[in-house]
Amino acid sequence: MQGLQKALNRVENEIVGNPYETAVGLTKRGEVLYVRKGDKTSTTFISGRKFLHTVTHNHPGNCSFSLNDILAISTSNLPELRVATKDHVYSAKITKKISLDKETVKELVLDVDFCVRLDFVPLINNGTMTMEEANKKHWHEVWTRFTKKVNWFSYKRTKRQ
């Protein structure tokens, strides 16, 4: 696992400043299997490659996982998906085998998404939170709550090394 962590630090330092998304797929031992460049907002990043263990990618907008990121990992066999941003690294894992389709997962997430919006709106209206802060915090808050809601998803945010 140490080899993987080292490789991830190196790869994430390399891609984090890119103005477009770049996805890198690695094996359990930290060997790079592929690199894929996407546009500013999206990249089709998970391949069905044998020995694929962790896929990391950067978010130029500095946000946590998008809805599509989590839909992608929850309907794949990938053990770990990561996002690297200027300050943080986000990690998502599917901890149990689930057999939910994309639409079902999406509905579960959108319920949480709705609650977060409901909580943020008054804070924006009374000036406690700016729109910019709300946008930045939104998905981190959604995934933090989502991991408590379902028993097959784990989510972690750490400072980037």
Ligand SMILES: [Zn+2]
């Ligand atoms: Zn993403």
